[in-house]
Amino acid sequence: MDKMQTLSKNQQIIFDLIDKSPEPMKAYSILHNVQKKGIKAPLQVYRALDKLVKIGKIHKIESRNAFIACHNSSCQVSKATAFSICEICEKVTEISSASLSKYLTNFKDKDGMKYSKYNLEFFGLCKKCR
Amino acid sequence: MDKMQTLSKNQQIIFDLIDKSPEPMKAYSILHNVQKKGIKAPLQVYRALDKLVKIGKIHKIESRNAFIACHNSSCQVSKATAFSICEICEKVTEISSASLSKYLTNFKDKDGMKYSKYNLEFFGLCKKCR
DNA sequence: TACATAGTGTTATATTATAACAATTTAAAT
DNA sequence: ATTTAAATTGTTATAATATAACACTATGTA
Numbered sequence: 656m657d658k659m660q661t662l663s664k665n666q667q668i669i670f671d672l673i674d675k676s677p678e679p680m681k682a683y684s685i686l687h688n689v690q691k692k693g694i695k696a697p698l699q700v701y702r703a704l705d706k707l708v709k710i711g712k713i714h715k716i717e718s719r720n721a722f723i724a725c726h727n728s729s730c731q732v733s734k735a736t737a738f739s740i741c742e743i744c745e746k747v748t749e750i751s752s753a754s755l756s757k758y759l760t761n762f763k764d765k766d767g768m769k770y771s772k773y774n775l776e777f778f779g780l781c782k783k784c785r
Numbered sequence: 786m787d788k789m790q791t792l793s794k795n796q797q798i799i800f801d802l803i804d805k806s807p808e809p810m811k812a813y814s815i816l817h818n819v820q821k822k823g824i825k826a827p828l829q830v831y832r833a834l835d836k837l838v839k840i841g842k843i844h845k846i847e848s849r850n851a852f853i854a855c856h857n858s859s860c861q862v863s864k865a866t867a868f869s870i871c872e873i874c875e876k877v878t879e880i881s882s883a884s885l886s887k888y889l890t891n892f893k894d895k896d897g898m899k900y901s902k903y904n905l906e907f908f909g910l911c912k913k914c915r
Numbered sequence: 916t917a918c919a920t921a922g923t924g925t926t927a928t929a930t931t932a933t934a935a936c937a938a939t940t941t942a943a944a945t
Numbered sequence: 946a947t948t949t950a951a952a953t954t955g956t957t958a959t960a961a962t963a964t965a966a967c968a969c970t971a972t973g974t975a
Contacts, residue, residue, distance in 0.1 A: 663940090663953060682931065696956065701932065706953090717847035718904065720931065720962095739894060750894055758888055762907070764869060764880055770909035774848065777892070777900035793922055793971090812962065826925065831963065836922090850931095850962065 660710050668692050669703040670724070673713055679721030679747050716740070716747055718776050727751045734772040735760060741781035750777070790840050798822050799833040800854070803843055809851030809877050846870070846877055848906050857881045864902040865890060871911035880907070 662670060668689055673680050680688075686700045694700060704722060707713040713722045714736050727749055737750040737759075755775075763769050792800060798819055803810050810818075816830045824830060834852060837843040843852045844866050857879055867880040867889075889903050 665954075697932070698934090698957095699955075702953080717906075739898060739900065748894075752892075752894065755892060759905075759907075762882075762885060764878075764882065764907075766912065768869060768909060768911070770869065770907035772908040773905060774908075775889075775903060775905045776847075777889075777894075778902040778904075779898060779900035781898070782896065795923075827963070828926095828965090829924075832922075 660712070662707075662712075663703075665694055665699055666703045666706055668694065669700060670707055670712055673707075673722055674724040676723075678745065679716050679719060679723045681719075681721045685722070714738075714749070716776065717774060719745070719747070721747075723747055723749070725749065736773070737775040737777070739777045739779065739781075741784055742778050743780060743784040746781050746783075748781075750775075790842070792837075792842075793833075795824055795829055796833045796836055798824065799830060800837055800842055803837075803852055804854040806853075808875065809846050809849060809853045811849075811851045815852075844868075844879070846906065847904060849875070849877070851877075853877060853879070855879065866903070867905040867907070869907045869909065869911075871914055872908050873910060873914040876911050876913075878911075880905075 669685060672685060672688055682697065682700050682704060685704075686694070686697060689700070704713070704715075708715055708722070711725055711734075713724050715722055716738060718740065735756050737752070737755060739748045739750055740746075759773050759775065799815060802815060802818055812827065812830050812834060815834075816824070816827060819830070834843070834845075838845055838852075841855055841864075843854050845852055846868060848870065865886050867882070867885060869878045869880055870876075885905075889905065893899050
């Protein structure tokens with residue numbers, strides 16, 4: 656069930672970069688960092704990002720247009736994500752709370768609509784910035 | 786406490802447009818629609834949008850780069866927002882669930898961090914599209 | 916009145932993201 | 946092994962989203 660996904664060359668280069676980064680990376684910053692490895696065009700970056708997001712290896716922080724590696728072994732696929740974002744230093748942390756994900760996965764709105772995916776972004780001040 | 790905010794001319798024009806729209810509006814679509822009213826430049830739109838978001842009259846749907854009017858009388862300020870988004874027709878609805886907002890407002894992560902704001906986007910299929 | 920704050924108008928530019936096309940690689944199925 | 950489909954790549958051009966910088970005007974309030 657833990658179907659290991661083999662990454663293509665560009666995907667691997669870009670994943671490695673994001674994975675090593677202590678903070679979310681933006682697409683054009685990624686581009687600058689991989690130009691020495693032969694990835695020259697924005698589209699090459701965006702295509703790899705799309706795929707990596709699709710298979711859950713990275714997540715997009717929508718409010719920041721930036722990408723971080725998934726460190727939550729339980730999300731093979733990126734369908735239930737939660738992050739905390741510090742409004743001063745911009746540090747982003749993926750939240751893995753079983754109770755939170757359970758609550759949101761089971762959430763039904765008043766029409767009884769259930770959702771297949773969600774993305775939650777919390778904002779506040781991190782320990783260091785408080 | 787319900788301090789009525791007076792909108793400036795541009796803010797009012799742009800709010801009225803978004804408020805009448807049945808769907809979230811994008812910045813440049815707003816721009817096209819208000820050019821006849823004398824708003825000619827993107828920056829004029831973005832400045833009004835920023836302010837309207839800040840005072841909670843509209844919300845930004847981050848995953849769509851689009852804006853909708855707030856129809857939730859309890860959010861004077863845009864600090865706790867939740868939306869459902871149909872992945873087919875792109876219909877967006879603001880969720881106002883007391884239990885959801887209570888749960889999220891009180892949520893503490895494992896470091897005990899509390900958050901001052903959050904934004905939640907649910908994805909799925911709406912009634913019509915199912 | 917004077918002062919600070921918020922808003923406006925404008926030009927230019929930065930940032931983020933996709934379209935369209937041709938070629939190549941990979942995986943799988945015969 | 947050969948064919949075929951799907952995924953990936955490389956490339957140029959361009960679309961879509963958003964902000965910087967500057968000068969000026971309106972508004973609220975002390």
